[in-house]
Amino acid sequence: MAMQRELLRHIFRKAVTIRYPFKDRQKVHIPGDFRGMIAFYRDRCIGCSMCFRVCPAEVIEMFDDDKGKRPMFYLDRCTHCAQCEDICPTKAIELTAQYESAGTDRTQMILK
Amino acid sequence: MSLEREERLASEIKDLLGSRAVEIKIQRIRSIFVTVKKEDYKESIRKVVDRFAITHLSTITGADSGQTIDVMPHFSYAGTKITFKSSVPKTAAEIDTLTDIIPGAVMYEREIHDLLGVGFKGHPTPERFILPDDWPSDVYPLRKEYKVVRPEPIPKT
Amino acid sequence: MPEFTVIVGPQHPALKEPESFTFWVDGEDVVRTQVRIGYAHKGVEKAAESRTYIQNIPFIERICGICNVAHTICYTQNVEYLYGRQIPRRAEFIRTIIEELNRIHSHLLWIGIAGHEIGFDTLLMYVWRDREVVMDLIEAMTGNRVSTALMTIGGVTRDVTPELATKIRKGLDILEERTKYYEKIVASESTMLARTRGVGVLTREEAIKHCAVGPTLRASGIKFDVRAEDPYAAHDEVPFEVITADTCDLFGRVVVRVYETIESIRQVRYCLDHLSSGPIRIRLPNTPPRGESVSRVEAPRGEDIHYVRSDGTDRPSRYKVRAPTLGNLAALVEMLTSKGDYNVHVADIPIVLAGIDPCMCCMDRTARFIEPSKDREWVWTWNQLKKYAKEK
Numbered sequence: 291m292a293m294q295r296e297l298l299r300h301i302f303r304k305a306v307t308i309r310y311p312f313k314d315r316q317k318v319h320i321p322g323d324f325r326g327m328i329a330f331y332r333d334r335c336i337g338c339s340m341c342f343r344v345c346p347a348e349v350i351e352m353f354d355d356d357k358g359k360r361p362m363f364y365l366d367r368c369t370h371c372a373q374c375e376d377i378c379p380t381k382a383i384e385l386t387a388q389y390e391s392a393g394t395d396r397t398q399m400i401l402k
Numbered sequence: 403m404s405l406e407r408e409e410r411l412a413s414e415i416k417d418l419l420g421s422r423a424v425e426i427k428i429q430r431i432r433s434i435f436v437t438v439k440k441e442d443y444k445e446s447i448r449k450v451v452d453r454f455a456i457t458h459l460s461t462i463t464g465a466d467s468g469q470t471i472d473v474m475p476h477f478s479y480a481g482t483k484i485t486f487k488s489s490v491p492k493t494a495a496e497i498d499t500l501t502d503i504i505p506g507a508v509m510y511e512r513e514i515h516d517l518l519g520v521g522f523k524g525h526p527t528p529e530r531f532i533l534p535d536d537w538p539s540d541v542y543p544l545r546k547e548y549k550v551v552r553p554e555p556i557p558k559t
Numbered sequence: 560m561p562e563f564t565v566i567v568g569p570q571h572p573a574l575k576e577p578e579s580f581t582f583w584v585d586g587e588d589v590v591r592t593q594v595r596i597g598y599a600h601k602g603v604e605k606a607a608e609s610r611t612y613i614q615n616i617p618f619i620e621r622i623c624g625i626c627n628v629a630h631t632i633c634y635t636q637n638v639e640y641l642y643g644r645q646i647p648r649r650a651e652f653i654r655t656i657i658e659e660l661n662r663i664h665s666h667l668l669w670i671g672i673a674g675h676e677i678g679f680d681t682l683l684m685y686v687w688r689d690r691e692v693v694m695d696l697i698e699a700m701t702g703n704r705v706s707t708a709l710m711t712i713g714g715v716t717r718d719v720t721p722e723l724a725t726k727i728r729k730g731l732d733i734l735e736e737r738t739k740y741y742e743k744i745v746a747s748e749s750t751m752l753a754r755t756r757g758v759g760v761l762t763r764e765e766a767i768k769h770c771a772v773g774p775t776l777r778a779s780g781i782k783f784d785v786r787a788e789d790p791y792a793a794h795d796e797v798p799f800e801v802i803t804a805d806t807c808d809l810f811g812r813v814v815v816r817v818y819e820t821i822e823s824i825r826q827v828r829y830c831l832d833h834l835s836s837g838p839i840r841i842r843l844p845n846t847p848p849r850g851e852s853v854s855r856v857e858a859p860r861g862e863d864i865h866y867v868r869s870d871g872t873d874r875p876s877r878y879k880v881r882a883p884t885l886g887n888l889a890a891l892v893e894m895l896t897s898k899g900d901y902n903v904h905v906a907d908i909p910i911v912l913a914g915i916d917p918c919m920c921c922m923d924r925t926a927r928f929i930e931p932s933k934d935r936e937w938v939w940t941w942n943q944l945k946k947y948a949k950e951k
Contacts, residue, residue, distance in 0.1 A: 347617075
């Protein structure tokens with residue numbers, strides 16, 4: 291059998307599995323530009339609504355606050371395509387490296 | 403980018419089909435559209451396929467254009483995509499099959515028959531393909547009349 | 560001739576995709592096959608008509624999880640053809656890089672699945688460990704391990720920095736060494752040879768007659784690859800060889816895919832060495848002019864062709880996708896039919912089905928066997944069919 295030598299070599303090596311999340315959480319490496327959960331910076335937003343127009347999953351809804359139009363995000367619908375981050379002219383939307391986003395209540399997952 | 407090769411091919415097809423070719427358009431490099439009438443569909447395709455020894459049919463597209471449905475087989479010849487276009491009226495949606503010229507057309511014609519309701523005369527296995535068995539027989543999802551209704555969200559109790 | 564009906568349940572365990580096959584069997588041999596798809600029909604073509612062109616990009620990307628790059632390149636190319644505008648050369652090179660990385664990923668995944676189908680789980684585990692290398696490269700380049708979201712109408716959204724290029728080169732060196740090792744395994748491992756030689760035969764004439772595509776076609780000795788015939792992105796400049804095999808059976812398909820992985824590694828290296836400078840995207844208006852366009856790419860599974868028709872609004876009037884697996888269906892039915900000296904055994908069904916590398920995000924799978932003479936119809940779950948296949 292051709293694979294025998296390789297198999298024998300691997301008997302004396304450690305397993306490659308990272309035991310996330312119980313033991314080795316810190317070993318999981320996430321690159322800086324990972325497309326995770328959305329973060330929104332209100333002071334940079336100018337209310338142009340371009341993010342609302344390009345979102346494919348109806349995550350964004352525009353509403354008015356004391357400074358003008360701004361988006362709110364239904365994070366449970368997000369597909370992390372990053373088109374809103376791409377089109378925003380003032381970089382008010384950012385997709386962070388936050389990837390642990392499971393929850394049990396949809397109403398808690400609205401970013402205002 | 404010169405389109406010499408496509409122009410030569412288009413003029414050869416025009417000489418071959420004569421008045422049967424209603425329109426021959428060079429859409430871009432390596433892509434030619436040939437429009438023929440429904441009655442000349444099979445004969446024109448047979449002539450072009452025999453003349454150039456074409457063997458590869460990429461797919462057959464069906465598109466709803468209001469009162470008619472366009473049936474468009476896409477052939478591949480030496481890197482060029484030759485697309486034939488023929489229209490059938492919705493009230494008499496029937497056209498000849500291509501399975502005796504190109505046996506690989508069998509699945510694509512079944513798909514158009516299922517989703518757009520175009521009959522293919524002489525098709526060997528005109529059975530249901532994509533839609534479930536209990537789907538009503540005169541409802542064709544890809545026609546423009548069929549509107550997709552958005553389901554209401556279930557209120558949280 | 561006695562025939563049995565065997566119904567195998569709808570859940571396809573191996574590739575998690577549903578498709579319904581009805582097999583007429585005579586003892587152990589399969590004599591006739593009939594196919595029904597549509598269990599996982601998502602209505603993409605209808606839904607694409609009610610979304611704008613930009614909103615459609617992630618939608619088209621999710622037609623297939625593993626060949627998402629091929630579908631997005633085909634879509635954005637198609638729409639760019641409608642505008643009649645040329646995207647920057649650097650964007651074309653970046654598209655080629657991510658497309659070939661995606662091809663390496665898909666072929667490595669398939670080699671593991673093929674091993675799994677014949678019971679060779681060791682190969683599955685080792686190949687999938689090496690697949691982590693290419694997934695990490697894709698994550699560094701695009702932000703996600705599988706679903707890339709790199710394309711936009713007019714170019715790409717992220718650039719390749721010099722540090723990233725160095726990282727990719729290092730990863731490619733590891734992948735090349737491991738793939739050459741698997742090339743040796745596949746050619747000499749006795750389990751592999753016994754289960755794949757002479758199985759799932761598709762002769763040259765039949766492959767041409769039924770319009771097969773991709774490695775299924777190239778394993779029957781026919782040199783047809785969209786990257787060579789109808790070059791797109793940077794394929795008119797990047798040199799590569801079209802790999803064919805002349806054994807016409809499953810073994811040929813395995814060999815074609817292994818060698819294609821090595822060719823893809825070379826292509827990515829060439830692109831990194833010759834990356835032209837300049838912008839990575841151009842801005843295009845929201846509504847393309849009226850017209851229609853056809854575009855095709857070579858997905859890992861074969862030729863993928865898209866058709867678009869625009870009526871002057873910002874939504875497509877008709878969008879048609881023909882995924883490569885649908886093109887192989889007619890050839891598959893031919894492969895699963897016993898004729899003359901060539902007998903298809905029930906135990907070979909899982910590996911033959913896996914042999915065309917079905918991307919059933921396009922199709923569904925259950926197997927129903929019919930044996931009319933004994934009037935028996937039985938339903939097997941996929942696990943039962945696989946267990947039967949492994950014991951044989």
